[in-house]
Amino acid sequence: MYISEKLADFIVKLDYEMIPNEVKQRAKELMLDALGTALAAKNESCVLNVTKAFESLSLNPSEKIWCEDKKLDVIYAAMVNAIAAHALDFDDTHTEAILHASAILAPLCLTYGFSVSKDGKKVLKAFIAGWEIAARVGIASKGSFHKRGFHTTAIAGIFGSVAASCVLLDLNKEQIINALGLAGSFASGVNEFLSNGSNSKVLHIANALKNGILVTNFAKANMSGPLSIFEGRDNIFRAFGLEDECDKNELYKGLSEIWQVMQVSLKPYPSCHFAHGLIDCAVSLRNDGLKAQDIVSIRCFVDEVPIAFICDPIEAKYAPKSAYAAKFSMPFLMALAFFDGKITLKSYEDLNRADLIEFAKKISYEKKKSSGFPKYFPGHLEAILSDGKIIKKDIPINKGNFDNPLSFEELKSKFLSNATASLSLTKAEELVEKVQNLEKLGDFHF
Template identity: 35%
Template sequence: MTSISQTIASAATQIGLEDIPEKVQVRARHLLLDSIGVGIAASHTDFAEVAMKGLASLDPGDVPVIGRSQTLSKSGAAIANGLMIHGHDFDDTHIAAVSHVSASSLAAVISAAAGSTSVSLGDLLVGYILAIEVNARLGMAVDGQFHDKGFHPTGVLGAFGSAIGVGRLSGLTADQLVSAQGIAGSFSSGILQFLDEGAPTKRLHPGWAANAGLHAASLAAAGFEGPTEIYEGRFGLYRTHLQDRSAPSADLFTNLGEVWEVENVAVKPFPTCHFTHSFIDIATRLREDPAFDFEQIESITAKIHDVPAKVVCEPIEDKLRPRSEYDAKFSLPFLTAAALKHGRITFAELDESARSEEDVLTAAALVTVEHDEASLYPKAFSGDLTVALKGGAILHEAELVNRGHESRPLSNDEVKAKFDECVVPVLGAQQAAEIRSAITDSSSDTAAAVLIGAFNG
């Protein structure tokens, strides 16, 4: 019987750029652009400075880091680039997998390609796309259940996708790719305890996944063997991480190269947890109602599925007064209240001064969370919001499918606009335009066109 890892490896060795439809390649370029953009936006934050200091103390290297003039080893750069892309929680998500697929995928292939003069942007795209395709399918298999068990699928699944992306870029055989996945199983990690303490460790998850994939592929290339049934085995991924969940069959992976999950990756409109986006959009619309008055809010009822509620609504006492920017990004009560007051959620609404606005915190304390029977989770991140005003007016709206979802995607032009919003304040308009052109122009076909333009901090 063919294992899941063998099915994946067989397909991954056979798919070339010519097998990937043009529209998929174009969308992948724009996902790559979005990832570079949000990475540059994060590149000189306090958390980036701390991470770079820690990584630079381990070992030197000449691999570029997004938005920085410093370089690191392949391993260090994989961690740093994953952190930069994911740092603001503004990076893309495959919704059905509930996984941030680009952050680890791109960080891994950048390190794999670094130093090579023969790797084209087409080669880079193939590795990047395959990493996304594998990451997405592994998460799709279990309907968002990793979060429910306390695991962050971005870190857990990203290691396997990264191993495939790096392995494909490095020319591994099918047998070696099987071993790479088996090895990655011992490296994959990422737990959600940060939610209870407001710690920033989630930022490290995709970078560590990229680093895990990088090492797994390198070890497999050297002849190190990994278990074949790393997904479905008695102590494989699904049975260890989900305990009571049977492993999926290999059938889910037989359409690799035929169905492209890259087209279903959602680009974020807000730099917050994806589970909150419907509520932010609803809040900004409700405040436009003629009856709305922020100072007259009496109560707010937010309905959300129980699984995402564990992430953005619990423990409720911490969500009402976020202790940090990262806390705020994962607080449905705070973000709803801030959106009701300001009509937007940007980096400005998450900074220290904004988090201490007493009228916003007072409104957040008025939020009651209920289970949403109508939610489409995990197929979409639904939201249902009711705002009751002291004068008796009741404002209500439900959004079953969040903006950015595969059925409501941000267009490629909107992705470019988001890129400019992230990059122009950091690097200026001219360099932003040069990077954008290098990545999205189909005539640009060298990895250097992407790397050199994006890594001059």
């Protein structure tokens, strides 16, 4: 049996009533977090610019986007919501898969999903199914998509988008197999955005959402796709990854037993998730009562994949030129955490603080494999003090990871803080209740 057949069998047989309650609750929490991050991005230039582009393309502007009172064609509206959900790098991550799927799946399900189905249970099931498939593609790749220069969320994300859309559109098993096969030809997204902090990364999210919907509609109309998309001569792991490093058993291991939404980490800091363990280390140094003048240098120990995102080229990371670039700068983020004790969306308003830049230049890195990565995004460092003493910090599990999670109250506080960038506190609190009762809804408008 081909792997696509096994995955299709799982999707078509997925019964909402048999999904554990804690899985449904966690799915709602991930949706709420994605919604909040999108609402906080109301004034981001990429959100404003892409909205303008879609306004000129929309022929039937019937669906209001989340962060302002404008309507677009429903798929375009979902794409804007997806871009907004990822624009601030404050959305969740499946750390082992190195995947930001909620930014794709929450807008797909809540915006497009309720336009084709008035069943909140089906929408919630679609979100869960999407995460199950997308995460497994990412896990199976073992980080090798990134090693090849591709964005895992862009490659794995379309398979999650397809799985969710197959649930929403009630595809049969044969059609789902075709949809998964076709998805491989619509996967795309390279990491060159790292060179200048450009907008292509957020477009990867929107592209995965849109292409997943298109592919699923093609399959519903009985367009065929390759059965062997996961194991054939030109399968996705050979095309986008390093096939010898991949483990394709991860694609179906533990289906209906290990639920991927339970393995997703929420971000306490609005930055690249790879840096979070090191941010935790910097906060710990601050909590020790150390001052900047007490520290001569800091040597960080970083896994191979994160280096390309948050460390290289290190000289450019010391004084990032934009808020977006700052979110991918390990030394700058650590300096923020050390001086301010926290990182918020307002932390990036002044990138020219001399204290931060001077401290950031004390920070260097060494490539070193950690036992926890990529299940965890740990932090390990050695700080040399002015008196010659060496202090070590080891954060094996970053705050917000599913094994060191944010409480629901912490998540709710993050949501309300984000959502009130676009809504009143009363409206934001109403949204919490709405998402918490999603299975009872027949639409999702606010």
